[in-house]
Amino acid sequence: MEDFCHSVLRSSVYEGKKILENIISGNYSEVCCKMDGEYDGGGKYDSNGASRLLTAQYLLLCGDLSDSIENVIAKLMKEEISARHQDAYQGIGDCIIILTAMLKKFNSDGKYDELFSLAKNANFDCFCGYDPDSCEKSVCKNISELSSAECIYMLADIGQTEKAAMAAEWYSREYPPKTIPQYKELIYINKQTGRFKENIPLYESICTMEFENGDNWSISSVCNDLISEYIRYQMYDKAFEVFCKESECILKVEKWYSCGLGRDFLENAADLIIRLPENAEALWCKWSRFALIYPDRFGTNCLNKLIDAAELVGDRESAEVFGSACRKRKR
Secondary structure: OOOHHHHHHHHHHOOHHHHHHHHHOOOOOOOOOOOOEEOOOOOEEOOOHHHHHHHHHHHHHOOOOOHHHHHHHHHHHHHHHHHHHHOOOOOOOHHHHHHHHHHHHHOOOOOOHHHHHHHHOOOHHHHHHOOOOOHHHHOOOOHHHOOHHHHHHHHHHOOOHHHHHHHHHHHHHHOOOOOHHHHHHHHHHHHHOOOOOOHHHHHHHHHHHHHHHOOHHHHHHHHHHHHHHHHHOOOHHHHHHHHHHHHHHHOOOOOHHHOHHHHHHHHHHHHHHHHOHHHHHHHHHHHHHHHOOOHHHOOHHHHHHHHHHHHHOOOHHHHHHHHHHHHHHHO
């Protein structure tokens, strides 16, 4: 059954009609590959990707796939392949799947086989997971077949950020979470729509449930997430309180310092050392030795925090170790 999320998505997808009209008139400025965006963690992406996906979704869900549209779809496909090839985070993406599904309609003589081959080799993810013969089966051609959550994801993907956030707010009221999986789904929805602060009470609820019934890994995992959100919104005292509770659990996880769970914990430790200098010495004395076991496994952002933390407490030797690891990352 359709709800508010479906209605918002339906009206948003129709905005692709204007972009399509511009393309038909010869203006490709909204869909050409530009590679002018930059991820927070570094690396380029194509800022026109959302407009390209919006146009593809409009053609799939609302458009008339007549022969006159064939060249438009082929052009969009070429631009998307270029973006997939250059995007720092690679991935296949919905756009290339949708465009392939539509191009298959015009490929009875195999004229787009070479284009599909280029898509297959656009990046590692495409090489492993892209199959032009299965694309048509994996696309949704009717908005009513989507779940409310899927509608929100699609709104975010096609660049309708404000509408996605509005739909997410409605969803959170209409479908309040009761179980940990439901909490996690709402958290993911909020992340996709930029509603990060709304995730704090959700993480707090999961923390309560995990401390009651969860294992040490599950407790540490959600604590890491909650601490990160507290730090994001400068709630450092609360972050420190949860960090102290988590520390009792993470030490019971075998070789915790060698996995992603431990790296997230140690990054939070570095953040707290920087933000709470009154606790810096004690935190550094207790946790820095674990960070020094595998310094090369940290990402650049985390290494920079560890360098700052080491310098703050006057540990120049450790700062140099993390600095060396950071320089290796940048080569």
